[in-house]
Amino acid sequence: MxxxxxxxxxxxxxxxxxxxxxxxxxxxxxxxxxxxxxxxGPQPHDVTVTATNGDAQIEVSPYIVCEPGLECPEGDVPNLPVGPDDTLVLDIPEDIHDHDWQLLMIYDDPAANDQQFHGAYDTTSVEIAGSVDPVNEGDPRPRLMVVEISSAMIGLDANDEETPYATVWSLSTMEEGDTLTEPDSPESP
Incomplete structure (x- = not known):
């Protein structure tokens, strides 16, 4: 023991x-x-938004990524056609929806243009109709032409220091033959 x-x-x-x-x-x-x-986290230029219309799906890279106050080079705007009876679905990644961001919808009738502001974690996906009710009764239904998502993001600058970036994702939803014209231009009806 x-x-x-x-x-x-x-x-x-x-x-x-x-x-x-x-x-x-x-x-x-x-x-x-x-x-x-x-x-x-990922650099702002690496963050993509998934856009879906029916069976068609694309990844949308930022159209503009730049430090505030500097000249912003513009990128390419991808196209995903959305018909008047279709619904565009945007899947917003956490790198965007974990803070405030905004959505701009541009129609072929400027009176129908719309902007939505979203807070942190209030939505991860947005559905946008291909056309909306006209402002004036009897007018044709305004068609969705362009969608933009804007967000302030943090990335690394040339000196590997954290800095804010203005970041915009842009998507054209026009079908072949559609054009977006200014209301006062000669091409407008």
Whole structure:
């Protein structure tokens, strides 16, 4: 049989072993949480929005990404045709919907243009009708022509320092042969 002194030593050794294990687990959890919270997110130019119309689906890259106050080079605007009876679905990634962002819908009748402001985490997907009710009764239904998503994002500048970026995703929904004209231009009816 073990003497009382050896039993106390064994119990103390077990307690110290358990204490060291708990400390190691707590330190590992704190370090993992710190890494998770401070890991770099994607650069603004790498964030894409998924646009779907029926069976057609495309990834929309930013049209404009620039630091505020600087000249912004424009990118390409992809096209996903949306008919007047279709519904465009935009899936907004968490890198955009985890803070405030806005949606602009431009129609072939400027009176029908609409803008929506969204807060953080209030929506992850948006459905937009291909046409809306006319402003004046008897007028044709205004057709969706362009959709833009705007968001301020944080990215790294040329010096690898965090800086804000104005980021805009733009999508044309015009079908072949459609044109977006200014109301005062000679081509307008």
């Amino acid at each position: 073990a003497t009382p002194k050896k039993a106390r030593q064994k119990a103390l050794l077990q307690f110290l072993t358990l204490l060291v294990a708990v400390v190691i687990i707590v330190v590992a959890a704190v370090l993992a949480q710190n890494w998770w919270n401070n890991r770099p």
